[in-house]
Amino acid sequence: NAGVTQTPKFRVLKTGQSMTLLCAQDMNHEYMYWYRQDPGMGLRLIHYSVGEGTTAKGEVPDGYNVSRLKKQNFLLGLESAAPSQTSVYFCASSYTVWTVMNTEAFFGQGTRLTVV
Amino acid sequence: DAKTTQPPSMDCAEGRAANLPCNHSTISGNEYVYWYRQIHSQGPQYIIHGLKNNETNEMASLIITEDRKSSTLILPHATLRDTAVYYCIVRVAGGHGSSNTGKLIFGQGTTLQVKP
Numbered sequence: 001n002a003g004v005t006q007t008p009k010f011r012v013l014k015t016g017q018s019m020t021l022l023c024a025q026d027m028n029h030e031y032m033y034w035y036r037q038d039p040g041m042g043l044r045l046i047h048y049s050v051g052e053g054t055t056a057k058g059e060v061p062d063g064y065n066v067s068r069l070k071k072q073n074f075l076l077g078l079e080s081a082a083p084s085q086t087s088v089y090f091c092a093s094s095y096t097v098w099t100v101m102n103t104e105a106f107f108g109q110g111t112r113l114t115v116v
Numbered sequence: 117d118a119k120t121t122q123p124p125s126m127d128c129a130e131g132r133a134a135n136l137p138c139n140h141s142t143i144s145g146n147e148y149v150y151w152y153r154q155i156h157s158q159g160p161q162y163i164i165h166g167l168k169n170n171e172t173n174e175m176a177s178l179i180i181t182e183d184r185k186s187s188t189l190i191l192p193h194a195t196l197r198d199t200a201v202y203y204c205i206v207r208v209a210g211g212h213g214s215s216n217t218g219k220l221i222f223g224q225g226t227t228l229q230v231k232p
Binding site for chain 1: 148150152157158159160161162165201203207219220221222223224225
């Protein structure tokens with residue numbers, strides 16, 4: 001049972017390049033999330049998904065796109081990377097919130113992205 | 117989602133109880149209180165959650181005031197490994213169709229430093 005796996009763990013991009021971060025979970029969770037964390041700050045929600053084929057905007061969605069074509073995968077895309085997107089990105093997943101007993105979110109170990 | 121307010125930092129002596137407060141004065145009836153922590157640069161880790169009753173598990177205790185406007189996370193015997201950023205989050209639980217269903221919003225958290 002791997003939990004939540006993020007790929008890649010590290011990446012350096014040049015300004016204007018594109019890339020996709022992959023989040024995979026093997027817990028059959030409905031909800032998945034993408035966050036970014038900047039130095040000295042808390043986690044900010046970028047986008048989230050409440051089920052396969054659905055996505056929604058979080059607190060800081062600009063410059064990012066997401067897709068949830070399969071229940072176990074949540075992809076975060078940067079179409080044209082900017083230095084302001086240098087950050088650590090975390091993915092998380094959880095059961096639906098009405099499954100009261102098991103609603104805690106599980107997090108991946110993060111992807112450290114640098115845009116130069 | 118209700119906002120939470122936490123002190124930015126706290127110190128605790130090793131072996132003593134650490135009491136971390138959180139204000140969530142605008143919490144609504146269908147929102148749970150969750151606590152997570154983030155050690156160094158790892159992904160956040162779930163600690164405990166509750167609705168209105170006090171809760172205890174192997175990691176911590178959660179005390180929620182009767183009016184539910186504030187709560188306290190208690191680490192009964194803090195160790196150096198408990199040094200981390202602790203996040204208090206309120207989250208909608210239950211019901212389809214809520215615009216906030218599924219969102220998991222982090223604040224700035226409290227940096228707990230456990231000292232020898």
